[in-house]
Amino acid sequence: MQENVTPRDSVMIRTENLWKTYEMGEAIAVQALCGVSFDIERGEYVAIMGPSGSGKSTLMNLIGCLDTPTQGRYWLNGNLVSELSDDELAYIRNKEIGFVFQTFNLLARATALHNVELPLIYNGTPAQERVEKAQDALRKVELGDRMHHRPNELSGGQRQRVAIARALVNNPSIILADEPTGNLDSTTGEEIMKVLDRLHEAGNTIVLVTHEHDIAAHAHRILHIRDGKIDRDERVS
Amino acid sequence: MAEVGPTMIKRRGFVNLWVTAREAFWLALETLRVHKLRSFLTLLGVVIATTTLISVMSIVNGMNLYIADRIANLGSNVFIIHQWQWAQGYESWLKARRRNKPVRMEEYEFLKENLANYKNIGAEARMWGETDARYKGRILYDVSLNGTTPNMIDIGQAKVEIGRYITESDYDHSAMVCFIGRDLVDDFFPTVDPLDKEVTVRGIPFRVIGVAARIGTTFGQSQDKFVEIPLTTFQKAFVARPQLAVNVQAWNGQQMLVLEDAARALMRARRHIPYQEDDTFGINASETLMNAWRQLTGAIFAVTIGIVAVFMVVGGIVIMNIMLASVTERTHEIGIRKSLGARRRDILMQFIIESSVMAATGGAAGVVLSLIVSKIVDIFFTSSVPANAVVIGLVLSTGVGLFFGIYPASKAARLDPIEALRTEA
Numbered sequence: 001m002q003e004n005v006t007p008r009d010s011v012m013i014r015t016e017n018l019w020k021t022y023e024m025g026e027a028i029a030v031q032a033l034c035g036v037s038f039d040i041e042r043g044e045y046v047a048i049m050g051p052s053g054s055g056k057s058t059l060m061n062l063i064g065c066l067d068t069p070t071q072g073r074y075w076l077n078g079n080l081v082s083e084l085s086d087d088e089l090a091y092i093r094n095k096e097i098g099f100v101f102q103t104f105n106l107l108a109r110a111t112a113l114h115n116v117e118l119p120l121i122y123n124g125t126p127a128q129e130r131v132e133k134a135q136d137a138l139r140k141v142e143l144g145d146r147m148h149h150r151p152n153e154l155s156g157g158q159r160q161r162v163a164i165a166r167a168l169v170n171n172p173s174i175i176l177a178d179e180p181t182g183n184l185d186s187t188t189g190e191e192i193m194k195v196l197d198r199l200h201e202a203g204n205t206i207v208l209v210t211h212e213h214d215i216a217a218h219a220h221r222i223l224h225i226r227d228g229k230i231d232r233d234e235r236v237s
Numbered sequence: 238m239a240e241v242g243p244t245m246i247k248r249r250g251f252v253n254l255w256v257t258a259r260e261a262f263w264l265a266l267e268t269l270r271v272h273k274l275r276s277f278l279t280l281l282g283v284v285i286a287t288t289t290l291i292s293v294m295s296i297v298n299g300m301n302l303y304i305a306d307r308i309a310n311l312g313s314n315v316f317i318i319h320q321w322q323w324a325q326g327y328e329s330w331l332k333a334r335r336r337n338k339p340v341r342m343e344e345y346e347f348l349k350e351n352l353a354n355y356k357n358i359g360a361e362a363r364m365w366g367e368t369d370a371r372y373k374g375r376i377l378y379d380v381s382l383n384g385t386t387p388n389m390i391d392i393g394q395a396k397v398e399i400g401r402y403i404t405e406s407d408y409d410h411s412a413m414v415c416f417i418g419r420d421l422v423d424d425f426f427p428t429v430d431p432l433d434k435e436v437t438v439r440g441i442p443f444r445v446i447g448v449a450a451r452i453g454t455t456f457g458q459s460q461d462k463f464v465e466i467p468l469t470t471f472q473k474a475f476v477a478r479p480q481l482a483v484n485v486q487a488w489n490g491q492q493m494l495v496l497e498d499a500a501r502a503l504m505r506a507r508r509h510i511p512y513q514e515d516d517t518f519g520i521n522a523s524e525t526l527m528n529a530w531r532q533l534t535g536a537i538f539a540v541t542i543g544i545v546a547v548f549m550v551v552g553g554i555v556i557m558n559i560m561l562a563s564v565t566e567r568t569h570e571i572g573i574r575k576s577l578g579a580r581r582r583d584i585l586m587q588f589i590i591e592s593s594v595m596a597a598t599g600g601a602a603g604v605v606l607s608l609i610v611s612k613i614v615d616i617f618f619t620s621s622v623p624a625n626a627v628v629i630g631l632v633l634s635t636g637v638g639l640f641f642g643i644y645p646a647s648k649a650a651r652l653d654p655i656e657a658l659r660t661e662a
Contacts, residue, residue: 037330066576068657077243094578103572105658110266121260122578124253 007075012173012205013040018072018082020058033069034228040174040207045200047219051089055228058180060209064099065092077173092131094123094184098167098175102182104159106151106166112138113147116166123170131209137165141195157188166193175204182216193218239258254586257579261587268563279559282552282598283637284543287603287630292628293541295611297534299619304530314356314486315392315494316523318348318483318500322519323526328591337517339480342472344507348483351503357486358574361388361393362471362479370464371437372425380421381463382438384471384479392484394460400432400447403467411469415443418461421616438464441474482543498520549633552599553641560592560645571649572657581650588646589639596638600631 002012034053038044049058052054061067062074065081066234068089073143074082081092097149106115125133136145141161151159160180167175177196181189197218202204208219218237224232269276318340321333345360352358371377389395390402395416407414414434435442445468452460459497471479485500487493497520504510504518540631564571571584579587604627614620 053359061655064576085584090575090580092574099576101658105576106567107570107573109271118574119577120578122253122257122574122583126256127259169553 004079007039009010009078010042011039011075012077013188013207014038014073014075015062016073016075018059018062018069018074020062020067021053021070028225031228033062035072036225036228037072038223038230038231038233040205043200043203043205043218045206045208045212047096047216047220047222049210049213049216050062050180050213050225050231054209054225056209056225057159059225060176060178060207060230062172063207064097071093087177094119095170096173098164098170100160100167100175100177100180102179104151104156104183106155106159106162108151111150112143112154112162112165115151115162116169119166119170137169138162140168141165155188156184157191160184160188160192161195164192164199165231168199169205172206175199176207176209178209179211180208180211189215196200212213254300257583257586258590261590263593264587265591268591269595269598275559276595276598279555280552280595280602282548282555283599283634284552284603285607286548286552287600287634289548289607290541290545291604291607291622291626291630292610292614292620293537294629295607295620295622296614296618297537298613298623298626299611299621301530301534302621303619304527309446314487314490316485316493316497317521318485318504319521319602320480321391323521323529326399332517337519338508340483340518340543341481344504345481345483347507348485348500348503352481352496352500353484353627355485355582356488357388357392359384359389359392359484359486360390360468360481361484362468362476362481364471365474368439368464368496370425372421372434375425377421377462379462380472382475383463384475385465385466385470389465389484392486394452395449395465398448398450399430400445401500402447403465406466408469411441411473411655412467413441413470413474414446416447417445418449418463420459420462421464424449436464438466439475449518485658493522500587516572529657549625549637552596553637556592556596556614556638557641557645560588560642561648563591564588564649566644567649568652568657568660571652572654572660574633575652575654576658584652585646585650588649589642592646593635593638597635598643599638600634603634604630606627 018029018033018039019038022030022032024030031161032184036055036059047057048056058067062069063076065076065084066089069082072079072082076092076096079092081089084092110118113131115133116137117130120130120133135144138144141164143158143161143165146154146158151162154162164175180196181192184192193195193215196206196208204220206219208215210216220236222232222234222236223230224234241504260268286651312403320337320339322483345358349358357446362384364384365566367378368380368382369376369378372378386402387403387405387408389535390397397416399417400416402416403414414462415438417431417436421436425431426434426435431448431455436445445462449461454460466474468479485496503518505516508517510517571579574584607630608622611620611622
């Protein structure tokens with residue numbers, strides 16, 4: 001029986017021997033993760049890097065509480081989340097995780113403001129407070145003058161900023177960015193990385209998932225993943 | 238920045254659901270607005286069902302009010318012995334025509350002698366066929382010509398406005414006098430005093446002795462186009478052995494039932510009708526009419542419910558299918574919402590509200606349509622929208638949307654967020 005030791009306050013993420021197995025029919029099982037363990041401290045800037053098929057997407061889904069591991073445990077901000085129900089996972093996602101996706105994943109028919117309001121709607125924040133917080137978040141990413149634009153009226157970089165504002169609006173424990181510059185040109189990509197860098201300086205914990213060296217170099221630590229295992233834990237300046 | 242230390246996992250209460258519900262409500266209206274044609278086609282079934290339901294309820298309601306007001310007003314505590322029973326259905330009416338015998342003068346005299354304790358008993362004979370009335374070159378067609386006993390003024394609907402009614406003296410002497418309805422006065426005597434003028438009815442002249450107060454119309458037919466003459470005069474001038482309607486007036490409602498039974502017994506005795514056989518005449522009271530009326534509306538109603546139910550179910554299935562398509566279309570969007578913290582019940586609520594709002598809109602459109610239909614029908618016939626019909630229509634259509642939206646909504650709620658996010662938008 002494993003010890004149930006809650007990690008100390010400064011540890012934001014602890015994964016302990018995470019396994020994820022996908023059953024594809026009777027005989028075949030795919031091991032996407034094979035015993036992954038690491039800690040991420042509060043305020044760290046970490047990149048998870050690996051080729052396709054390495055299991056980095058699976059690991060990201062687990063860290064982002066979109067899925068639960070087949071084996072192993074995962075603590076997020078002191079909560080053991082690896083065994084939660086669907087509803088509880090939804091709550092954790094809402095409160096603790098700020099997602100930034102490669103394809104932005106904004107609601108096409110809603111304004112920037114309404115998109116940023118969404119996480120606040122799902123935790124029952126009343127309307128006036130919602131609007132104020134959403135406006136604040138948009139100003140933080142320098143989109144204060146485009147609040148009422150729809151995504152199709154915004155450039156790629158602006159859309160990603162809306163996504164970042166949405167990720168911030170609930171004061172999450174971690175910002176989880178999956179290939180945030182994948183759909184942007186290199187100039188815009190650099191701008192977005194600067195935004196993330198600034199967020200880190202402001203004290204946020206950032207986990208970046210990427211396969212590009214240039215992007216990973218923004219982080220202060222790179223977890224290299226290969227074939228479902230952590231290959232190398234690299235500290236960068 | 239997040240709070241330091243472990244956060245409590247709380248159970249979110251109904252407040253959150255209310256916020257989500259409001260968002261879902263506005264989202265539903267927006268979806269309706271954006272997909273106007275698709276929404277219109279989707280809701281056709283529900284709209285038709287609601288319109289039909291309320292329109293039929295309105296027509297029936299209108300007729301009920303109408304009948305209660307006019308026809309049931311045969312005169313208080315009056316029943317009428319006639320050749321047949323009114324409002325009994327076509328089949329039985331045909332049978333009655335064959336086997337029933339008309340009520341004749343002798344039977345009237347017999348009843349007058351032998352029926353005990355009535356307040357009044359009178360008789361009237363109605364002329365069949367076209368009757369025209371003329372005065373100084375003016376002609377009025379389709380006039381009702383009645384031969385009456387003098388006490389009919391006490392029993393029937395008509396009231397004397399000018400002059401007098403037929404008297405015993407007129408009756409005994411078969412006087413050539415007439416009591417006319419307002420339509421004749423409006424047409425023949427717009428500016429002069431009608432009394433003592435001579436009106437020719439079916440070629441025979443009569444002196445006007447009185448005018449009735451205006452009655453009005455029943456089912457579009459004017460009740461004021463009539464000429465009444467003494468029954469004896471009727472026999473002398475037109476029909477020697479007329480068919481009668483014997484009007485019996487009781488002192489009160491209770492007594493009327495007793496009198497009806499007594500009159501029935503007397504008639505059966507006089508006509509030597511054996512115990513096991515039906516009457517060969519009809520006894521009619523407002524109650525008879527109201528009962529027959531209720532049966533008719535009951536039948537109308539049953540058919541309507543059937544039609545409405547079919548349309549509602551069809552409409553509901555259409556809504557369900559459109560919602561299923563909508564869920565598939567929006568799988569990616571559902572994935573985004575779930576990744577941001579939407580629980581199953583949030584997604585469930587969103588889609589159930591959407592289908593309910595859609596259906597309720599269809600119901601509201603049906604209400605508006607039925608109000609228009611009712612106004613139009615009221616011009617030609619009669620129709621009056623009862624408040625409960627509107628409520629029933631709205632509740633029913635919303636319920637249909639809710640019920641048929643459950644399956645698509647639960648499919649949406651059960652989507653896996655990772656799979657949903659992978660789906661192309």
